[in-house]
Amino acid sequence: MVVFTAWVVWAGLDGSAPTIDATDTGYDIVGDDQxxxxxxxNVDPGTPVRCAVQALDDHFEVVGWKVVDVPASEERVRSLTETIRTVSRANTGLISKCWLP
Structure with a gap:
């Protein structure tokens, strides 16, 4: 009985969380501070997501950081753009991590 109960708990939790896949597609240096x-x-339709977006300088130090709430959508794959303010000139921008809120 214990093995069956453990399997039910494991099977019930496995696969229940939506998968999230965020991929950097590019960046534009807007100025010395953006x-x-x-x-x-790429996330299951109807799933809101929170992502951390960051800007890095020439030494790969973080010069800007922003947490973005992405509302649920009926589309599985979406292309998004987020502008980040920086404390000094960045030379790249990318996604740090995405998770379920």
Whole structure:
């Protein structure tokens, strides 16, 4: 009975969380204090997501950071752009991580 109960709990939890895949697609240096980060988000329809977007300088130090709430959508794959303010000139922008809120 214990093995069956453990299997039911494991099977019930396995696969229940939506999968999230965020991919950097590009960036534009807007100026000395801003960078626009372009990324593709692949998530189950109807699932809101939160993503951390960051800007890095020539030494790969974080010069800008922003957490973005992406509302649920009926589309599985979306292309998004987020502008980040920076404390100094960035030379790149990218997705750090995405998760379920």
């Amino acid at each position: 960078v626009a980060v372009r990324f593709s988000l």
